Amino acid sequence: MKQHLLSAADLTRDEAVAVLDTAEQIEASLQGREVKKLPTLRGRTVVNLFFEDSTRTRISFELAAKRLSADVINFSAKGSSVSKGESLKDTALTLQAMGADAVVIRHGASGAPWQLASWVDGSVVNAGDGTHEHPTQALLDAFTMRKRTGRSMGQGLDGLRVTIVGDVLHSRVARSNVLLLETLGAEVTLVAPPTLLPVGVETWPCAHSYDLDAALPGADVVMMLRVQRERMNASYFPTEREYSRRYGLDAVRAATLEPAAIVMHPGPMNRGMEIAAEVADGPRSTIVEQVANGVSVRMAVLYLLLGGAA
Amino acid sequence: MSTKLIQQVRPLRGDPVDVLIEDGVITRIADTIVLQDVEVIDARGLIGLPGLVDLHTHLREPGREDAETIETGSRAAALGGYTAVHAMANTDPVADTAGVVEQVYNTGRQIGLVDVIPVGAVTVGLKGERLAELGAMADSAARVRMFSDDGMCVGDPGLMRRALEYVKAFDGVIAQHAEDSRLTVGAQMNESELSGRLGLTGWPAVAEESIIARDCLLAEHVGSRLHICHLSTAGSVEIVRWAKSRGVDVTAEVTPHHLLLTEELVATYDPLYKVNPPLRRGTDVDALRGALRDGTIDIVATDHAPHAVEDKECEWAYARPGMLGLQQALSIAILTLSDESGAVDWQRVAEVTSIRPARIARLDDHGIGFVEGAPANLTLVDPAQSTVVDPHALASKSHNTPYEGLEMPGRVMATLLRGEFTVRDGQAVK
Numbered sequence: 075m076k077q078h079l080l081s082a083a084d085l086t087r088d089e090a091v092a093v094l095d096t097a098e099q100i101e102a103s104l105q106g107r108e109v110k111k112l113p114t115l116r117g118r119t120v121v122n123l124f125f126e127d128s129t130r131t132r133i134s135f136e137l138a139a140k141r142l143s144a145d146v147i148n149f150s151a152k153g154s155s156v157s158k159g160e161s162l163k164d165t166a167l168t169l170q171a172m173g174a175d176a177v178v179i180r181h182g183a184s185g186a187p188w189q190l191a192s193w194v195d196g197s198v199v200n201a202g203d204g205t206h207e208h209p210t211q212a213l214l215d216a217f218t219m220r221k222r223t224g225r226s227m228g229q230g231l232d233g234l235r236v237t238i239v240g241d242v243l244h245s246r247v248a249r250s251n252v253l254l255l256e257t258l259g260a261e262v263t264l265v266a267p268p269t270l271l272p273v274g275v276e277t278w279p280c281a282h283s284y285d286l287d288a289a290l291p292g293a294d295v296v297m298m299l300r301v302q303r304e305r306m307n308a309s310y311f312p313t314e315r316e317y318s319r320r321y322g323l324d325a326v327r328a329a330t331l332e333p334a335a336i337v338m339h340p341g342p343m344n345r346g347m348e349i350a351a352e353v354a355d356g357p358r359s360t361i362v363e364q365v366a367n368g369v370s371v372r373m374a375v376l377y378l379l380l381g382g383a384a
Numbered sequence: 385m386s387t388k389l390i391q392q393v394r395p396l397r398g399d400p401v402d403v404l405i406e407d408g409v410i411t412r413i414a415d416t417i418v419l420q421d422v423e424v425i426d427a428r429g430l431i432g433l434p435g436l437v438d439l440h441t442h443l444r445e446p447g448r449e450d451a452e453t454i455e456t457g458s459r460a461a462a463l464g465g466y467t468a469v470h471a472m473a474n475t476d477p478v479a480d481t482a483g484v485v486e487q488v489y490n491t492g493r494q495i496g497l498v499d500v501i502p503v504g505a506v507t508v509g510l511k512g513e514r515l516a517e518l519g520a521m522a523d524s525a526a527r528v529r530m531f532s533d534d535g536m537c538v539g540d541p542g543l544m545r546r547a548l549e550y551v552k553a554f555d556g557v558i559a560q561h562a563e564d565s566r567l568t569v570g571a572q573m574n575e576s577e578l579s580g581r582l583g584l585t586g587w588p589a590v591a592e593e594s595i596i597a598r599d600c601l602l603a604e605h606v607g608s609r610l611h612i613c614h615l616s617t618a619g620s621v622e623i624v625r626w627a628k629s630r631g632v633d634v635t636a637e638v639t640p641h642h643l644l645l646t647e648e649l650v651a652t653y654d655p656l657y658k659v660n661p662p663l664r665r666g667t668d669v670d671a672l673r674g675a676l677r678d679g680t681i682d683i684v685a686t687d688h689a690p691h692a693v694e695d696k697e698c699e700w701a702y703a704r705p706g707m708l709g710l711q712q713a714l715s716i717a718i719l720t721l722s723d724e725s726g727a728v729d730w731q732r733v734a735e736v737t738s739i740r741p742a743r744i745a746r747l748d749d750h751g752i753g754f755v756e757g758a759p760a761n762l763t764l765v766d767p768a769q770s771t772v773v774d775p776h777a778l779a780s781k782s783h784n785t786p787y788e789g790l791e792m793p794g795r796v797m798a799t800l801l802r803g804e805f806t807v808r809d810g811q812a813v814k
Contacts, residue, residue, distance in 0.1 A: 163697050183699035184572075184583040185653030204701065206583025249583060273586055274577025 075378040078191050078198045082209040082253035087230060090257055094217050095227045096374035097367070104141070112373075115144035118380055121174040123165070123190075124201075125151040125181045130341065130365065131201050131211075135178045138372035144380075147174075162186060166193035175380055179203070197379040205244045211340055212250035214371040216258055218364050219295055222336050232259035237289045239265045239321060240299030240348055241310075243272050247340045248299060252280050265289045267321065269310045286321050290330050297338040298323050298349045314347060324350040328358065336360050386803060389419055393427035393764060395754045396731045400428070405760040408803035413756055427764055430797055433734050434753030435467025435761035436714060437741040439530065439559070439637060440613060440685035442706065443469075443500070446487065447476025452690035452781045454488065457710070458497035460688070460779040462806035464710040465763035465796040466498055468742070468750045469688075473505040474535040480505035480516035482524040489526035497806045497814070501745065504528040506547050506558060510536045515547060522554040529746045532559035534613055535660075537595060539565060544599060548608035555746055557609040557635075560599050562620070563661065567591035572701060574647045574662040582651060584700070587662045589617040596620050600627035600634050611744055612636040614687050616661040618671035625680045635744050637685035638672050640709050640716035645669075645786060655696045655703030656786045659689070662705075673720050676736060677729075683741045684720075686713045690782035708785045711778055713737065714765070715792035722793075728767065738763075760803040769795035779812060 075089055085093070104110045120139040124132050132148065139146045149165075162181075169177055176197040179187050184204030191198040202208040219231055236255055242248045242264050255262050262280035264271065275282050283289050290296065301317065311317045323337065328350075331337075337349075337358040345351045354361060386407060392400040402417040403410060438461065444452040454471070461469045471488050473479035479488060485502035492500025504521035508514055510533045521528040531551060538544045538560060547558050568591045573579050575586020596612055600623065603610035615621060615636050624636045641659060646666050649657040657663060675681040689706025696703050717737050721729045734753065742751025752758040771792045775783040799807040806813055 161694060161698050181699065183701035185700045188653045189699065204583050205585075246583060249581070272580030273575050273588075274580040277577045278581075 077379070079209055079375055079379060080187050080191060080198065080200045081207050082212045082250040082257070084209070085254065085257060087257050090213070090216070090254060091228060091230055093213055093371065093374050093378060094220055096378060097217055097370040098227055100373050100377070101370045111141050111143060113143045114377055115139065115142040115380055118144045118175045119147065119173060120144045120176045120178065120376060121147045121149055121169055123149045123169070123177050123179045125179070125186070126202070128180050128202065131180060134365070134368040135201060135372050137369050139376055141369070142373055142376055144376070162189060163193055166190050170194045170196075176376060199375060199379065202246050204246070206246050207250045208246040209250045209254070210368070210372055210375055211247050212254040213375065214364060214368040215251055215297065215338060215340070216254055217367045217371050218338065218360050219260075219336070221367070222360060223294065230258040231255060234260040234294050235263070235292055236260050236295040236297065237263045237265055237293040238297045238299065239286060239323065241270045241301050241305060242266045242275070242299065243270045243310075244302065244305065245299050251297065252278055256280065263289050263293070265321070267311050267317075287327065287330070290327060291332070293331065293335055295336050295338060296323065296331065297340075300340065300342065301344060301348050318347055322348055322350065323353050325352050328353045328356070331358070338364060340364070387422045388425060388803060389417060389422045390425045390427050390432075390764075393430055393432040395432050396734055401754070403432070403754060405800070405803045408760055410754065410756055410758050410760050413754055425798070429768060430764040430766055431730055432754055433465065433730070433763045433765060434738040434751050435763050435799060435801065436465045436737045437745065437747065437750050438466055438469040438686050438688070438710065438713070439611070439683065439741045439745060440534070440639075441469040441471055441688045441710065442474070442690065443471045443488070444475065444690060445491070446484070448692070450781070451692045451695070454491045454500055455495045455497075456779060456781040457688070457690070458492065458495050458500060459812050460708070460710040461498045462799045462801075463779050463796060463812055464712070465714050465765065465799055466710065467761040467763070467799060467801050468499040468501060468747060469710070470501050470503050470530055470745060472534045473503050473532060474510055478505050478509050479503065480508050480510070482517065482520040485521050485526040485528050486524050496801070497812070498801060499750070501747070502526045502528055503534070503559065504531045506531045506533045506538050507543065512536060512539055512543065515543070515550065518547070518550055518556065519553065522556060529554070529556050530559055530611070531556055532561065532613065534559065534561045537561050537563040537565060541598060541602065545602050545606060548603055548610065549606045552608055557611050557744060559611040559613050560595065561613050562592045562595035562599065564591045564595050567594075571662070572658070573650045574664050576647060576665060578647055578651065584650070589619050589664070592617055592661055593619040593623055596623045600624070600632050603634055604630060604632045608633065610634045614639050614642065614661060614685070615672065615681060616642050616664050616668065618668045621671045621675040621680055625675070628680065635682040635740070636680070637683045638676055638681045639685060639687045640713045641707055641786065642672055643669065643676065643684070643720050644716050649786070653700045655698065655700050656707065656784055658700060658703050658705045659707055660705035676720055677732070682736070682744065684713055684717045684736045685741070686710050688780075690780050691784050692782060696784045706784070708778065708780050708782065710780070712773065712785070712787055712792055714796065715771070715794050718794045760800050762800045763796060764798040766795045766797050767793070771795055
């Protein structure tokens with residue numbers, strides 16, 4: 075693996091499959107252990123640098139690093155020197171001076187991890203940058219898909235039909251998923267109202283549609299995206315009710331899916347908006363699994379980036 | 385009385401000539417002038433241009449003297465070959481009163497490196513709500529003729545109409561920053577396939593083009609002069625071409641960076657490339673270059689926008705837009721106006737960097753060049769030399785240039801303001 079994981083596009087197919095395989099091996103080696111910990115990154119320091127609130131991603135990375143026995147420092151921008159005006163570069167130089175081996179960064183500005191990577195010697199992992207990318211989320215989604223569809227180690231997602239639904243325009247999850255799923259051989263269709271599809275989406279390595287009902291019957295995987303509350307007042311669609319009617323996954327729509335199709339969501343969900351409660355909690359749903367898989371995948375990423383050696 | 389004899393400078397047309405300057409005025413031009421006891425400047429091999437005139441400079445003083453001062457900006461301008469620059473109004477305080485424009489004007493005069501001509505704000509505080517005292521600024525010692533809310537667009541069509549009408553009283557011109565801000569909420573770069581991939585909110589071409597179309601129609605309706613700042617799209621070129629064909633009294637400028645750089649550079653997330661309007665596609669650059677050559681675009685204006693390090697060495701979304709331009713504009717004009725063999729259309733270079741800007745701004749003593757009786761505001765360029773850009777060697781107080789390491793053709797060897805050197809042997813005199 076390269077020095078950093080900034081974009082899902084950084085991974086070749088072999089590298090992506092290696093991450094999924096490593097996650098599976100890690101999961102297997104921890105199974106049945108009373109102490110769920112490996113000594114792999116003992117003596118290494120991982121910094122979680124979070125400029126945006128994200129409890130679930132931060133905890134997932136923290137748990138991943140700790141299970142690999144790394145020293146973990148959580149650095150939240152709130153109440154820190156950043157809130158007193160310290161720049162990203164100053165923060166980067168501080169982390170550099172403290173000898174951080176890896177920095178996991180979540181930032182509200184697209185591209186911030188790229189800038190950080192130019193200022194520090196250690197590895198940088200993009201844990202979500204603005205409306206751009208979230209590569210470990212895509213990896214954990216791919217890991218979940220591979221497991222749920224019964225594919226084994228060494229395999230990609232060839233021929234898997236994945237429909238991603240919702241606010242693609244503002245979704246870093248969608249961007250990273252499109253890139254990674256294409257690398258792994260899946261066929262992706264984005265479904266959204268035209269206002270929530272990015273300009274130039276026709277050049278992306280996927281199909282797109284405005285019609286959810288037409289896209290559901292052939293899908294093996296349906297991934298619902300969260301609609302952020304602030305979008306609801308910005309004329310991307312007329313009303314929450316209309317969005318829900320046209321693009322929400324309710325029980326009636328879910329019934330049109332193939333019997334083995336699964337439903338995913340990166341969370342947190344707006345229940346009743348983009349997804350109905352009975353679908354979110356139903357047997358097709360992988361939402362809780364995705365969270366669990368996130369830890370394994372992030373362990374694999376940290377392990378592969380830091381080489382495993384103390 | 386100060387007397388200088390420039391020997392064998394090549395004017396825009398014809399063979400090299402000797403030029404006698406007495407007390408700041410060109411008094412004689414001839415094939416050969418022989419005089420004793422005068423200061424002689426050997427200008428063999430140098431091209432003589434009328435001193436360059438910029439209609440779009442941000443000098444940051446008053447308010448952000450940490451980024452640039454009138455003095456450092458003036459020095460950069462002189463080194464770039466300029467004898468007059470127009471200082472944009474978006475300072476702190478805003479240049480929206482006679483007091484502020486006179487302060488800027490007088491400071492420039494005291495420094496004496498370049499004529500600093502303030503641009504007055506169109507609206508109070510650049511807020512786009514009510515007209516500033518345009519007449520008071522026009523009547524002030526600064527004799528303001530150009531007004532702009534640059535950085536902001538005068539969005540209200542009714543207010544824009546009134547501004548265009550009002551400045552007719554003193555032959556003024558409204559310079560519009562064409563951006564429908566309702567179409568650029570949160571915009572960070574050109575709206576395109578790339579912005580979609582990079583997850584940066586797009587600044588669509590139509591936000592510029594719709595305002596230009598509207599304002600051309602308004603200028604036609606009220607019979608006023610309109611100047612469009614920093615054209616950046618092929619569509620804008622077409623609209624200006626159409627408006628000119630209708631007889632609208634509209635002029636347009638293009639920046640050096642929009643003639644040279646494309647949006648692909650944004651993929652580095654290096655805020656040096658963040659600018660407003662944003663860098664566009666290669667097809668836009670081609671259209672802008674073509675329009676500069678055929679006269680649809682009247683002038684090159686720098687939009688010189690110095691920024692302190694902390695305003696650029698940060699996340700793309702938080703970085704201030706803008707880049708330096710005064711010391712590279714002439715080179716980029718030369719590049720743009722060269723043919724495939726490398727031959728430069730010097731007449732057109734002079735028109736777009738000096739003659740037309742001076743006429744748009746109604747400057748009587750700039751943009752004239754080698755004419756007997758004219759003020760000696762001149763620039764001497766060595767076309768055989770080039771300069772590799774070193775950000776820290778630039779005269780500006782800030783270093784936010786995207787051209788680091790690039791070789792720029794043509795070197796300004798001398799700049800004269802009213803017959804006095806501000807640049808000599810390629811170095812600033814003070």
